[in-house]
Amino acid sequence: MSTESLRIVLVYPDLLSTYGDRGNLLILARRAQQRGMPVEAIEVRSDQPMPTSADIYLIGGGEDGPQALGAQRLLADGGLHRAAAQGAVIFGVCAGYQLLGASFFAKGTQYAGLELLDLRSDRGPSRAVGELAGDIDPRLGLPPLSGFENHGGRTHLGPGVAPLARVTAGIGNDGATEGAWRGKLLGTYSHGPALARNPALADLLLRWATGAHQLPPLDDTWADRLRAERRAAVAARV
Amino acid sequence: MTDAKLPLRAKVASSVSRTAGALSRAAGRGDGSVIGGWLGLKIDPDLLAHLAAGRAIALISGTNGKTTTTRLTTAAVGVLGPVATNSFGANMPTGHTSALAKAGNTPYAVLEVDEHYLSQVLDATNPHVVALLNLSRDQLDRAKEVAMMAQLWRSALVRHPQVRVVANADDPMVVWSVTPPVVQGQYVQGPQVTWFSAGQRWHDDSWVCPECGSTIQRNGEQWWCSGCPMRRPQPHWVVEDDGVLDPGGAWHKVTLQLPGRVNIGNAATALAVAAEFGVRPVDAVYRLRDVASIAGRYAQVQRDGRNIRLLLAKNPASWLEAFDMADEAPTLLSINARDPDGLDTSWLFDVDFSPLRGRQVLITGDRAYDLAVRLTVNDVPFQHVRTFAAAVAEVPPGRLEVIANYTAFQDIRAELDRVN
Numbered sequence: 137m138s139t140e141s142l143r144i145v146l147v148y149p150d151l152l153s154t155y156g157d158r159g160n161l162l163i164l165a166r167r168a169q170q171r172g173m174p175v176e177a178i179e180v181r182s183d184q185p186m187p188t189s190a191d192i193y194l195i196g197g198g199e200d201g202p203q204a205l206g207a208q209r210l211l212a213d214g215g216l217h218r219a220a221a222q223g224a225v226i227f228g229v230c231a232g233y234q235l236l237g238a239s240f241f242a243k244g245t246q247y248a249g250l251e252l253l254d255l256r257s258d259r260g261p262s263r264a265v266g267e268l269a270g271d272i273d274p275r276l277g278l279p280p281l282s283g284f285e286n287h288g289g290r291t292h293l294g295p296g297v298a299p300l301a302r303v304t305a306g307i308g309n310d311g312a313t314e315g316a317w318r319g320k321l322l323g324t325y326s327h328g329p330a331l332a333r334n335p336a337l338a339d340l341l342l343r344w345a346t347g348a349h350q351l352p353p354l355d356d357t358w359a360d361r362l363r364a365e366r367r368a369a370v371a372a373r374v
Numbered sequence: 375m376t377d378a379k380l381p382l383r384a385k386v387a388s389s390v391s392r393t394a395g396a397l398s399r400a401a402g403r404g405d406g407s408v409i410g411g412w413l414g415l416k417i418d419p420d421l422l423a424h425l426a427a428g429r430a431i432a433l434i435s436g437t438n439g440k441t442t443t444t445r446l447t448t449a450a451v452g453v454l455g456p457v458a459t460n461s462f463g464a465n466m467p468t469g470h471t472s473a474l475a476k477a478g479n480t481p482y483a484v485l486e487v488d489e490h491y492l493s494q495v496l497d498a499t500n501p502h503v504v505a506l507l508n509l510s511r512d513q514l515d516r517a518k519e520v521a522m523m524a525q526l527w528r529s530a531l532v533r534h535p536q537v538r539v540v541a542n543a544d545d546p547m548v549v550w551s552v553t554p555p556v557v558q559g560q561y562v563q564g565p566q567v568t569w570f571s572a573g574q575r576w577h578d579d580s581w582v583c584p585e586c587g588s589t590i591q592r593n594g595e596q597w598w599c600s601g602c603p604m605r606r607p608q609p610h611w612v613v614e615d616d617g618v619l620d621p622g623g624a625w626h627k628v629t630l631q632l633p634g635r636v637n638i639g640n641a642a643t644a645l646a647v648a649a650e651f652g653v654r655p656v657d658a659v660y661r662l663r664d665v666a667s668i669a670g671r672y673a674q675v676q677r678d679g680r681n682i683r684l685l686l687a688k689n690p691a692s693w694l695e696a697f698d699m700a701d702e703a704p705t706l707l708s709i710n711a712r713d714p715d716g717l718d719t720s721w722l723f724d725v726d727f728s729p730l731r732g733r734q735v736l737i738t739g740d741r742a743y744d745l746a747v748r749l750t751v752n753d754v755p756f757q758h759v760r761t762f763a764a765a766v767a768e769v770p771p772g773r774l775e776v777i778a779n780y781t782a783f784q785d786i787r788a789e790l791d792r793v794n
């Protein structure tokens with residue numbers, strides 16, 4: 137943590153917050169506060185400079201036009217790159233995941249991404265819409281990923297990143313792997329408020345940001361019930 | 375138009391459509407409006423155009439408020455004579471066909487149109503006026519994104535420059551969709567637009583200018599683009615207090631049985647649409663108070679000493695409106711994510727549920743656990759119940775507000791014997 141409070145930035149909610157993405161900010165802030173950590177939640181609009189000294193940056197999903205605009209402004213601003221170089225945690229979801237890579241497609245045109253993760257995205261044969269589940273990289277020590285995806289892209293990982301998960305339901309990157317991570321940077325196609333269904337992933341981001349090896353457990357009764365219900369729904373469909 | 379004037383093929387199709395509707399109702403398969411229209415269209419794809427010919431028609435479209443606005447507009451235009459309408463919310467071409475066939479010979483029709491079908495229905499019905507209410511996120515897993523929908527509307531309107539448009543000045547997406555595009559430096563001729571301002575709570579889908587991609591700035595009710603000439607037009611019809619200011623500057627008090635400021639806005643829109651047919655607001659405004667509930671929406675039911683009121687909320691914008699309408703009373707929230715609702719529940723995090731703090735909150739529905747997680751994050755205490763009956767038993771006698779999304783609403787309505 138850079139200061140006495142945990143600073144969490146929601147990146148460009150005016151462009152990249154199409155699917156309840158603000159939920160990830162609310163969930164992280166609450167889970168930190170319940171452990172007694174003071175939190176400063178900062179929403180940075182696309183016409184404002186990106187602060188470089190925050191602890192966690194959240195990049196959400198968006199339509200094609202706003203995604204391309206968001207990537208252009210982040211490249212021009214440079215603040216997110218400086219934050220990454222200083223060891224900040226970055227969590228990208230859906231369009232926000234794609235734009236962390238080298239390139240992505242929006243409105244039929246290829247756009248340059250931020251090149252923070254070694255991956256590139258193109259268009260798939262069909263839109264991936266529905267439940268997304270997968271077994272997370274064992275090195276991260278997390279229970280299975282549970283989410284909902286809605287994207288037309290396919291993402292190809294380079295050697296510089298590891299897949300976040302092996303897909304057990306849905307498409308993710310390409311039907312086999314889902315998401316990517318390197319260091320304290322992590323992206324997923326589990327869109328919108330992904331952390332609502334994955335409280336352990338929320339805590340991973342908090343541990344990365346604070347350097348804590350362990351965090352006091354919280355009551356996740358409802359999230360656990362939601363995860364179990366979604367797991368049953370996915371199983372019933374197969 | 376009467377059946378006698380229809381071409382033979384259309385006449386047969388129209389009659390089949392009515393018979394199938396009656397059969398479907400008799401068989402208990404709902405109100406019959408969709409299946410009847412579908413059979414009719416199978417026989418004559420031009421049936422909708424035939425049935426529309428000779429009528430003065432208003433189309434009402436947008437993400438939110440179209441069913442209520444259609445009902446209020448039907449009441450207002452009723453000043454002039456019989457009005458055909460798709461009052462059960464069957465808002466695709468099959469529903470329109472069925473509604474017009476069933477209505478027989480009426481000089482007027484007011485049709486609610488699903489926003490995805492506006493282009494097709496404009497072509498088929500050649501309406502006198504189109505009302506465009508708003509465009510916001512809805513059914514994210516399969517609906518077109520907001521900007522794409524605005525583009526579809528724009529392309530459709532360019533093909534119908536003679537249609538009169540009643541449009542929402544407060545929604546940049548709507549304003550852009552009725553603004554004619556510039557082609558090779560020339561403005562394409564656009565429709566004649568009457569602007570209304572009904573007050574819009576939801577702004578999260580219009581931060582980026584659809585014309586140039588710059589940021590939309592806001593100050594009070596005004597909005598403007600920081601990169602191009604797009605800005606809020608001066609509205610002709612404005613909601614002011616509990617009434618409507620008409621283009622002539624006269625203020626009309628609006629008294630409704632329907633709750634909430636949002637319905638004063640819907641009433642203003644209805645009066646503006648009716649005015650395009652020559653109806654004076656002073657003559658129409660009294661008829662609006664006859665509208666009590668619409669396919670169960672806003673309906674009040676007595677059950678075991680509880681006065682249960684039903685509010686439908688389909689997407690973030692309409693949840694905000696529902697909280698505004700609901701009394702400070704025990705509140706049941708019910709969420710499903712079946713096909714008609716959209717499969718994705720992410721939008722729950724676009725809604726701030728904090729207005730419910732301090733009320734007794736109960737949750738139910740297929741996706742109650744999604745709601746439970748959301749309410750926990752929002753610090754809103756709640757009880758989870760398995761059934762509607764259990765919810766009724768959990769609250770004291772008196773008012774129970776029920777806010778539900780589409781299929782959850784229909785489930786509860788069925789438990790209350792399909793209350794209208």
Ligand SMILES: [Zn+2]
Nearest residue numbers: 583586599602
């Ligand atoms: Zn602009």
